[in-house]
Amino acid sequence: MTWAQKVLADKSGRSRVEAGEFVVARPDAFMMHDIFAADVLGLLEETGIGSLDDAERVSVVFDHMVPAPSEHAARHQQKARILARKYGIEHVYDVGRGICHQVMVEEGRVHQGDLVVATDSHTTTYGAVGAASAGIGSTEMAYALATGTLWFKVPESVEVWLEGHLAPGVAGKDLILALMTLIGSDVAQNRSLEFHGPGSRALELADRMTICNMGVEMGAKFAVFPPPSASDRMGPYAARYTVDLATLEPMVALPHHVENVAPVREHAGIAINQVFIGSCTNGRLKDLREAASVLRGKSIAAGVRLIVTPASREVYLDALREGIVEDLIEAGAIVEGPGCGPCFGGHLGLLAPGERCLGTHNRNFQGRMGSLQAEIYLGSPMTAAATALTGVLTDPRVRTEAEREVAR
Amino acid sequence: MSPSGMTFSGKTWLLGDNISTDLLSPGHYVHDPMTVRLAHVLEAVRPEFAGGVQPGDVVVAGKNFGCGSSRESAPQHLKDLGVAAVVAESFARIFSRNAIAIGLPVLTCPFVAGRARDGEAITVSLDQGEVMLADGTRLQAERLPEAMLDVLARGGIVPMLREIGRR
Ligand code: SF4
Numbered sequence: 001m002t003w004a005q006k007v008l009a010d011k012s013g014r015s016r017v018e019a020g021e022f023v024v025a026r027p028d029a030f031m032m033h034d035i036f037a038a039d040v041l042g043l044l045e046e047t048g049i050g051s052l053d054d055a056e057r058v059s060v061v062f063d064h065m066v067p068a069p070s071e072h073a074a075r076h077q078q079k080a081r082i083l084a085r086k087y088g089i090e091h092v093y094d095v096g097r098g099i100c101h102q103v104m105v106e107e108g109r110v111h112q113g114d115l116v117v118a119t120d121s122h123t124t125t126y127g128a129v130g131a132a133s134a135g136i137g138s139t140e141m142a143y144a145l146a147t148g149t150l151w152f153k154v155p156e157s158v159e160v161w162l163e164g165h166l167a168p169g170v171a172g173k174d175l176i177l178a179l180m181t182l183i184g185s186d187v188a189q190n191r192s193l194e195f196h197g198p199g200s201r202a203l204e205l206a207d208r209m210t211i212c213n214m215g216v217e218m219g220a221k222f223a224v225f226p227p228p229s230a231s232d233r234m235g236p237y238a239a240r241y242t243v244d245l246a247t248l249e250p251m252v253a254l255p256h257h258v259e260n261v262a263p264v265r266e267h268a269g270i271a272i273n274q275v276f277i278g279s280c281t282n283g284r285l286k287d288l289r290e291a292a293s294v295l296r297g298k299s300i301a302a303g304v305r306l307i308v309t310p311a312s313r314e315v316y317l318d319a320l321r322e323g324i325v326e327d328l329i330e331a332g333a334i335v336e337g338p339g340c341g342p343c344f345g346g347h348l349g350l351l352a353p354g355e356r357c358l359g360t361h362n363r364n365f366q367g368r369m370g371s372l373q374a375e376i377y378l379g380s381p382m383t384a385a386a387t388a389l390t391g392v393l394t395d396p397r398v399r400t401e402a403e404r405e406v407a408r
Numbered sequence: 409m410s411p412s413g414m415t416f417s418g419k420t421w422l423l424g425d426n427i428s429t430d431l432l433s434p435g436h437y438v439h440d441p442m443t444v445r446l447a448h449v450l451e452a453v454r455p456e457f458a459g460g461v462q463p464g465d466v467v468v469a470g471k472n473f474g475c476g477s478s479r480e481s482a483p484q485h486l487k488d489l490g491v492a493a494v495v496a497e498s499f500a501r502i503f504s505r506n507a508i509a510i511g512l513p514v515l516t517c518p519f520v521a522g523r524a525r526d527g528e529a530i531t532v533s534l535d536q537g538e539v540m541l542a543d544g545t546r547l548q549a550e551r552l553p554e555a556m557l558d559v560l561a562r563g564g565i566v567p568m569l570r571e572i573g574r575r
Contacts, residue, residue: 022553022555022556024555043566043569044569047566047569047570047572047573048569048570048573048574049569049572049573050573119478120478121477121478121502134501135478135502136478136502136505137478137480137502137505137506137509138480139480139506139509139510139564139565139566140505140506140509140565142565142569143509143565143568143569146569146572147572151553151555151556185472189472189498189500190498190501219472219475219500219501221501367435
């Protein structure tokens with residue numbers, strides 16, 4: 001079986017399942033964030049459901065509109081807190097704890113082999129620890145919380161076999177952006193993307209999270225790194241790809257679609273007004289560390305705004321202790337509190353018509369960060385930092401090479 | 409629901425590929441009253457849709473119907489306008505789940521967008537997993553599993569929750 005089949009079989013009490021079958025499974029973990037928690041729990045209250053099947057499996061994270069930027073958001077969050085208490089949910093991570101997907105991994109709420117559902121499309125992130133995880137809507141979440149079960153269609157799987165190591169200046173973000181064009185949604189749609197091979201073992205957790213996070217942008221149902229021990233005996237796959245990590249280079253997604261990807265060097269020089277480093281895609285310690293390595297001791301270009309949003313309180317504290325936050329602020333960055341920040345255009349860094357932002361997040365749809373006439377480019381934290389220094393889209397390897405020259 | 413309650417006949421509204429949740433439920437109007445929101449459904453691709461659709465009509469589309477965000481208003485708006493069912497060559501995962509959850513039948517039917525004709529009658533049989541066109545052509549669709557048919561027969565998840573709540 002594939003990893004997706006194995007997890008769905010385990011969770012539906014079957015010895016094996018076939019792609020295309022529907023199964024009723026018991027997820028191990030459920031997560032809601034502040035945009036939907038009040039709606040889901042409100043629906044349960046309205047329909048007379050007195051208690052959850054298992055409140056212990058449920059997490060609520062306040063991360064999207066935090067701290068509340070409007071009275072409307074504040075009331076919505078207040079309702080979520082009251083209802084979470086009413087339904088006995090103890091795993092509530094309130095304002096300031098961090099972005100839901102980061103918090104779920106840091107708090108050990110998701111594990112290898114788990115089946116996880118959450119009211120957020122980037123739930124695929126937990127594939128980084130070997131969980132099969134997917135987003136669902138709020139009505140389905142209400143049903144799942146009431147009954148502890150949910151139906152799943154067993155997906156076909158696509159194998160991505162990774163070899164080698166990433167070159168300097170290249171990160172997990174560049175791999176997933178490259179896969180957007182190599183695989184694309186025609187092949188990945190509704191399937192489970194499963195990463196195997198020696199290269200996948202060489203990737204850090206932070207990079208694996210970035211990769212699984214953006215699997216959903218190709219329409220994948222799950223994106224997962226199964227444990228290395230499982231690699232040899234898995235299959236069958238609907239399609240297979242092999243990628244040598246050493247051949248990758250910095251990539252950028254151009255407006256207004258995530259599959260619109262090209263090497264950074266081909267578009268270097270485009271003027272950028274705002275650089276955003278953060279989100280559940282790339283707001284981890286490794287990301288901030290890589291950005292700081294580019295920015296340390298320098299200043300961002302005049303006319304560029306650099307917004308950095310650590311993915312969680314832990315990330316923020318670790319970055320403080322390592323001196324990373326100081327490096328970033330000295331270079332000219334605004335460091336925001338942990339949360340989604342401007343990622344989905346809620347607040348804290350929106351764009352005016354005609355402005356361009358290079359961000360490390362996962363979506364560049366028109367209007368995602370404010371004006372419909374703004375443009376969003378997506379790249380790695382190193383590309384973002386190099387771009388902040390020059391004010392134009394910049395391949396981070398160019399600077400590294402130039403600096404090596406100077407050092408010589 | 410009786411077996412006949414699983415069959416719908418209506419007029420075809422033919423759409424292309426990649427009909428997104430933004431086209432179905434434009435984000436721009438989310439804070440407007442429901443009548444305003446419904447008036448803008450699909451306006452970017454079929455400006456006459458919201459005003460012209462009749463209860464019982466069937467939306468037929470190409471690939472990747474409902475791509476984009478997880479907003480439940482996308483299937484809900486179609487249901488509120490009276491659409492009886494959506495037949496498409498493929499659906500975005502969260503859209504089809506949400507549609508069934510709110511009680512809007514969806515049926516995956518290969519090649520349907522190339523064969524069906526806009527404005528003509530179409531018959532959709534959920535329990536047979538079949539689509540019949542005005543000229544008598546029958547197209548095989550992917551039959552929904554029993555559990556999903558049951559959710560649809562009960563009108564979606566909310567009535568099911570009410571039943572559980574009453575126990
Ligand atoms: S950081 Fe962005 S993509 Fe991630 S959960 Fe928050 S809004 Fe969604």
